[in-house]
Amino acid sequence: xxxxxxWSSIPGALPFLWDGMKISLEITxxxxxxxxxxxxxxxxxxxxxxxxLSLFAAGYVNLFRAVPLVMVLLWFFLIVPKFIEQAxxxxxxxDLRLTSAMIGFALFESAYYSEIIRAGIQSVPKGxxxxxxxxxxxxGQAMRLVILPQAFRNMVPLLLTQGIILFQDTSLVYVSxxxxxxxAAYKVGDRDGRLVELLLFAGLVYFVLCFAASMLVxxxxxxxxxx
Amino acid sequence: MNYQWNWGxxxxxxxxxxxxxxxxxxxxxxxxxxxxxxAWLIALLLGAVIGVLxxxxxxxxxxxxxxxxxxxxxxxxxxxxxxxxFVLPELVPASLGDxxxxxxxxxxxxxxxxxxxxxxxxxxxxxxxxxxxxxxxxGQKNAGLALGFSLPQVYRHVLxxxxxxxxxxxxxxxxxxxxxNSAVCSTIGLLELAAxxxxxxxxxxQPYESFIAVTVAYVAINIIVMTLMxxxxxxxxxxGYMGGK
Amino acid sequence: MIQIANVSKSxxxxxxxxxxxxxxxxxxxxxxCGPSGSGKSTLIKCVNGLxxxxxxxxxxxxxxxxxxxxxxxxLRAHVGMVFQHFELFPHMSxxxxxxxxxxxxxxxxxxxxxxxxxxxxxRVGLKAHAHKFPGQLSGGQxxxxxxxxxxxxDPICMLFDEPTSALDPEMINEVLDVMxxxxxxxxxxxxxxHEMGFAKRVANRVIFMDHxxxxxxxxxxxxxxxxxxxxxxxxxxxxxxx
Numbered sequence: 001x002x003x004x005x006x007w008s009s010i011p012g013a014l015p016f017l018w019d020g021m022k023i024s025l026e027i028t029x030x031x032x033x034x035x036x037x038x039x040x041x042x043x044x045x046x047x048x049x050x051x052x053l054s055l056f057a058a059g060y061v062n063l064f065r066a067v068p069l070v071m072v073l074l075w076f077f078l079i080v081p082k083f084i085e086q087a088x089x090x091x092x093x094x095d096l097r098l099t100s101a102m103i104g105f106a107l108f109e110s111a112y113y114s115e116i117i118r119a120g121i122q123s124v125p126k127g128x129x130x131x132x133x134x135x136x137x138x139x140g141q142a143m144r145l146v147i148l149p150q151a152f153r154n155m156v157p158l159l160l161t162q163g164i165i166l167f168q169d170t171s172l173v174y175v176s177x178x179x180x181x182x183x184a185a186y187k188v189g190d191r192d193g194r195l196v197e198l199l200l201f202a203g204l205v206y207f208v209l210c211f212a213a214s215m216l217v218x219x220x221x222x223x224x225x226x227x
Numbered sequence: 228m229n230y231q232w233n234w235g236x237x238x239x240x241x242x243x244x245x246x247x248x249x250x251x252x253x254x255x256x257x258x259x260x261x262x263x264x265x266a267w268l269i270a271l272l273l274g275a276v277i278g279v280l281x282x283x284x285x286x287x288x289x290x291x292x293x294x295x296x297x298x299x300x301x302x303x304x305x306x307x308x309x310x311x312x313f314v315l316p317e318l319v320p321a322s323l324g325d326x327x328x329x330x331x332x333x334x335x336x337x338x339x340x341x342x343x344x345x346x347x348x349x350x351x352x353x354x355x356x357x358x359x360x361x362x363x364x365x366g367q368k369n370a371g372l373a374l375g376f377s378l379p380q381v382y383r384h385v386l387x388x389x390x391x392x393x394x395x396x397x398x399x400x401x402x403x404x405x406x407x408n409s410a411v412c413s414t415i416g417l418l419e420l421a422a423x424x425x426x427x428x429x430x431x432x433q434p435y436e437s438f439i440a441v442t443v444a445y446v447a448i449n450i451i452v453m454t455l456m457x458x459x460x461x462x463x464x465x466x467g468y469m470g471g472k
Numbered sequence: 473m474i475q476i477a478n479v480s481k482s483x484x485x486x487x488x489x490x491x492x493x494x495x496x497x498x499x500x501x502x503x504x505c506g507p508s509g510s511g512k513s514t515l516i517k518c519v520n521g522l523x524x525x526x527x528x529x530x531x532x533x534x535x536x537x538x539x540x541x542x543x544x545x546x547l548r549a550h551v552g553m554v555f556q557h558f559e560l561f562p563h564m565s566x567x568x569x570x571x572x573x574x575x576x577x578x579x580x581x582x583x584x585x586x587x588x589x590x591x592x593x594x595r596v597g598l599k600a601h602a603h604k605f606p607g608q609l610s611g612g613q614x615x616x617x618x619x620x621x622x623x624x625x626d627p628i629c630m631l632f633d634e635p636t637s638a639l640d641p642e643m644i645n646e647v648l649d650v651m652x653x654x655x656x657x658x659x660x661x662x663x664x665x666h667e668m669g670f671a672k673r674v675a676n677r678v679i680f681m682d683h684x685x686x687x688x689x690x691x692x693x694x695x696x697x698x699x700x701x702x703x704x705x706x707x708x709x710x711x712x713x714x
Contacts, residue, residue, distance in 0.1 A: 003317045066403075066449040067442055068410035070421050075442075078434050130522050131559035135573035135625060136549025145572060150563050168303035174414060182306060196314045203306045210301035 009192040010201055013184075020184030023098065027105055027180065028167045034106035035166075036159065039113030044143070046118055057114070064111035069172055076104030077176050101173045109166055116158045120151035157221045164213050168206065181205070236433045237440070248427055252437075255423030256444055262340055262419060263406045269345025270405065274352025279382055281357045292353065299350035304411050307347055312339040312415045333417075340412035348405050355397045359390030392463050399456040406448050420444055473498045473629055473660050474519060479528030481514065481684075488514050489525065490684040496629070501661045503671040503692075506681035507707060512664045513556075515681065516631050519662065520544075520551045533628055549577050552622030552630040556638050558614040560606035560621070566593065567602045570621050578625065585624070592620040596650050612643030616650055629660035636667060668711060672696060680704045 010017075045057035064072065080100035085092055124147050132142035152159075171182035179187060182202055189198030237249040246254075280292035299307070312335075316324040327335060363386060371381035391398075413422035424441035428434045474496040481489040489511050496502050504512045517523040519530060521537045521544045530537040535547050560569050570589025574580045580588070593599050596616040598609075606614055615635055622630060632651065636644045648670050655661055655674040665671070671678055671692060678695040680688035682703050688695060699705050 063446070066407075066446045068407040068421060068445060070410040070413065071424070071438070071442060071445065074421070074425065075438055078438065125557070125559070127555050127557050127559040128561065130517075131553075131555060131561075132573075133522060133545070134520055134548050134551070134553035134555075134631075135621070136545045136547075136577040137573060138545050141576050145576060146561050150561070153563060164301075168301075171303040171305045172411065174305060182303065186309070196317050199306065199309050199314050203302050203310055206303055206306055207298070207301045211297060214297075214301065 007197050009194045013188040017184050020179050020181040024170045024180040027170045030102045031105035031109045032163050035109035035113040038110040040117050042114035043117040061111045064108055072108045073104050076100045097176045097178045120155035123154050124150045157217050160217045164210050236431050242430050251423045255420040258419040259409050263409045266341050266344035267405050270348035270352050273349035277353035278356025282360045296350045296353055299347055304347055308343045311343040336415050336417040340417050351401050355394045359394040360386050395460045475531040477529045479525050481525040487684045492686045494689050499658045500676045501655045501674050502677050503675040504664045504679045510681040511684040512681045513633050516633050516664050520548045550628050552627030554618050554632045554635045556634040558618045562606050570624050589624050592623050596620045611639045612646045615647045632663040634664050
């Protein structure tokens with residue numbers, strides 16, 4: 001007996017799956033933007049000579065990097081609704097899962113982005129900072145005009161690759177039963193008794209998107225760093 | 228907030244009456260460690276083979292290895308896990324699939340989780356092995372061949388011993404990742420650390436204590452693994468090379 | 473112009489500089505030489521505060537460098553410095569490299585800054601390369617741009633930290649020529665270099681350092697004719713006979 005595939009439940013479910021994909025992309029983009037901004041600040045704190053700042057950043061980054069994403073998400077699904085309900089006096093039970101997921105991902109990814117950015121800043125030769133100072137620039141000017149532009153240029157491929165990983169990781173909001181793309185696919189498959197087809201379809205979609213994106217990153221890398 | 232802290236909860240007998248809650252946590256920890264270590268073994272062995280194949284002067288073999296790596300890198304771990312657990316048993320010959328489905332549920336979950344994590348991580352290990360081999364001076368391979376080694380011998384005696392030493396730090400982070408990624412396996416019902424944490428919340432309504440306990444356990448695993456790998460790094464360091472003395 | 477008085481610096485128990493004192497007067501050209509690790513680069517970096525020091529005093533044009541109240545950025549804006557590895561900003565064109573600090577630090581307007589930069593670029597013989605990026609120039613050319621970049625700030629004195637030691641031999645002279653010209657125009661200069669020919673041509677005084685100490689501080693003629701210390705004699709013998 002060979003398994004008989006039946007793909008018929010997919011076409012009808014496409015709008016629902018697309019809604020899911022929009023949630024996945026929404027979480028990914030929020031986390032990338034917040035992650036890079038907050039990650040840059042964390043990286044600068046980590047490299048700063050002000051002890052409390054560098055200790056805080058090191059603690060933040062190491063804690064988030066030691067704990068599984070699933071666990072971080074569970075924490076945020078637990079804590080964020082309580083805070084927001086109190087802060088905005090919302091009725092308890094308001095659906096804040098998407099908000100929680102976004103905050104959780106953004107804060108979690110910041111830790112990873114900050115490590116990439118820190119390495120990027122450190123990859124700029126030390127003499128560049130000395131040259132800026134010798135020209136009379138302040139620390140802020142040197143960072144903004146000379147160090148960060150070079151650092152980001154070196155980091156673009158890594159930042160994009162991290163974005164692809166992040167997009168894959170968003171599937172983990174499954175633990176909160178939020179209908180992102182994967183959650184939607186699972187729900188449809190479960191409903192129609194066609195889990196095999198829907199899971200394979202979801203895998204294929206992720207593969208095509210991520211593979212195409214990583215090819216694009218490789219292409220960009222070749223174009224801008226031919227060496 | 229008027230949350231009632233109760234750290235004594237871990238010493239209370241479970242609702243099922245089989246143990247105290249601390250016992251659940253410890254069995255979850257044990258499952259996480261067993262799963263991660265067995266998957267790591269698969270990942271190292273398979274990753275070494277695939278990584279070597281990516282560097283051999285044979286288009287077909289290196290292409291095959293590249294496809295393997297891309298396949299496992301571009302599909303989310305959760306999707307891979309569900310495919311191993313829900314899809315594959317349906318697609319293999321019925322006798323095999325039925326045998327799997329009739330085995331003990333924990334065995335089913337563990338097998339799917341181990342294979343999934345192992346293969347997922349092997350693709351990452353393979354990339355590290357490849358970059359380690361490529362980081363060695365080209366003369367090394369030629370020197371080996373000039374001494375009359377066969378190509379497999381060159382890999383076995385010249386390239387791999389050095390490449391593995393070079394990639395201890397990135398392998399450390401993959402090793403840490405496998406512990407963290409094992410938490411994903413709670414989604415198929417495997418009662419590892421994160422799953423026990425959630426189960427505790429359902430039974431005791433003390434979410435903070437149980438989440439803190441689980442988080443501390445992961446941090447502890449992290450510290451232990453890093454310490455051990457640092458020891459390994461010092462031990463395999465080559466004198467006169469890369470900060471070696 | 474520059475007074476260095478009893479400056480010492482150490483990393484833990486390792487002394488990098490020990491009780492160094494000297495003076496550079498306006499219009500003087502001082503060459504600092506010595507074996508590697510002797511502290512000469514550290515000393516010159518102390519002059520514009522790129523390296524902190526633990527004791528002693530450095531006064532540049534009336535401003536104390538070690539004083540925590542001193543606005544170092546303001547001071548450095550008028551003390552030019554040229555580095556061993558050029559340190560042009562690789563992501564900016566040559567024009568932009570010359571203009572950026574004038575605009576952001578001296579608050580000159582862009583046209584003025586670009587104009588001034590191009591004039592100086594012409595002076596070091598590289599006007600045709602204005603639109604290029606640092607990576608497209610040879611080492612010697614990059615170093616000349618770096619000198620022009622420092623000059624664009626209208627410095628009251630110039631510090632050179634081994635400006636030719638990262639260069640291929642055939643490029644050393646193009647940089648030394650620019651430096652010689654600058655010296656002849658009366659610029660106050662402090663140069664860490666091993667180029668003894670340059671020292672003989674333009675230096676007023678030569679400072680020889682060893683193990684963090686200033687061992688010799690003498691007029692050029694006295695130094696080359698008859699170095700007092702044995703260490704300097706050995707150094708000169710080695711450096712002049714290869």
